[in-house]
Amino acid sequence: MTTLHPADRIIVALDGMAPEQALAFAKQVDDLRWVKVGLELFVQAGPQVVAQFREQGLRVFLDLKFHDIPATMAGACRRAAALGAELITVHACAGSEALKVAQAAARDGAAGAGLPAPTLLAVTVLTSWDEQRLQRELSIAQGIAERVPALAQLSATAGIGGCVCSPLEAAALRAQHPEPFALVTPGIRPKGAAVGDQARVMGPSEAIAAGASQLVIGRPITKSDDPSAAFAYCCGELRT
Numbered sequence: 753m754t755t756l757h758p759a760d761r762i763i764v765a766l767d768g769m770a771p772e773q774a775l776a777f778a779k780q781v782d783d784l785r786w787v788k789v790g791l792e793l794f795v796q797a798g799p800q801v802v803a804q805f806r807e808q809g810l811r812v813f814l815d816l817k818f819h820d821i822p823a824t825m826a827g828a829c830r831r832a833a834a835l836g837a838e839l840i841t842v843h844a845c846a847g848s849e850a851l852k853v854a855q856a857a858a859r860d861g862a863a864g865a866g867l868p869a870p871t872l873l874a875v876t877v878l879t880s881w882d883e884q885r886l887q888r889e890l891s892i893a894q895g896i897a898e899r900v901p902a903l904a905q906l907s908a909t910a911g912i913g914g915c916v917c918s919p920l921e922a923a924a925l926r927a928q929h930p931e932p933f934a935l936v937t938p939g940i941r942p943k944g945a946a947v948g949d950q951a952r953v954m955g956p957s958e959a960i961a962a963g964a965s966q967l968v969i970g971r972p973i974t975k976s977d978d979p980s981a982a983f984a985y986c987c988g989e990l991r992t
């Protein structure tokens with residue numbers, strides 16, 4: 753496991769906030785280094801929100817989960833990288849050709865803007881799917897336990913730098929893909945935090961021990977009465 757400062761391992765998901773609120777929130781969290789901009793915030797705020805976070809000294813995970821034909825994936829990844837997003841999600845189901853050109857275009861887009869190449873992260877199977885519905889609605893008979901590593905392998909072979917996965921999948925994926933392949937895991941709850949709508953969760957240090965490279969944490973920090981203290985508490989759990 754590489755040694756990273758705990759604050760570099762925690763990405764705070766800014767969901768359900770208006771743009772001004774998200775920018776103000778991020779500013780008030782002491783030592784915050786990474787934020788996740790999802791579809792809702794991006795659609796409302798536009799691409800400038802990435803630049804605005806960067807002006808605040810923050811690093812941006814742009815979680816727009818691109819899934820399209822290769823040329824469109826490439827164009828979107830090139831633009832996202834040129835904005836300065838350092839982690840960008842794509843759907844593995846877009847296929848190897850789309851993944852390959854997306855990765856190459858992201859590298860070009862960043863280089864053209866004088867920035868380091870971002871890491872593309874593949875989404876394998878959204879956790880909102882279960883096996884019965886995959887079979888019934890999409891005629892996918894493969895079990896999720898086989899499908900996740902198969903799509904992770906497809907992505908890695910296409911040159912994608914990592915995956916978003918459940919912390920419960922991290923150990924198996926890490927065994928298959930050593931570092932520096934990134935494994936970014938949501939579904940994290942520090943001790944004592946409300947589980948909310950997350951069905952299967954893990955603590956921050958357990959997820960890192962299982963092989964996660966970075967953690968996405970939203971509501972345990974964003975809904976806290978004292979977000980700086982909640983963030984510090986999560987960092988503290990990574991030090992113990």
Ligand code: C5P
Nearest residue numbers: 765767879938939950968969970971972
């Ligand atoms: O508030 P919470 O910590 O549950 O937020 C987790 C973030 O990770 C949200 O942005 C959510 O959309 C995202 N996510 C997730 N589970 C997945 C994939 C993404 O919770 N399987």
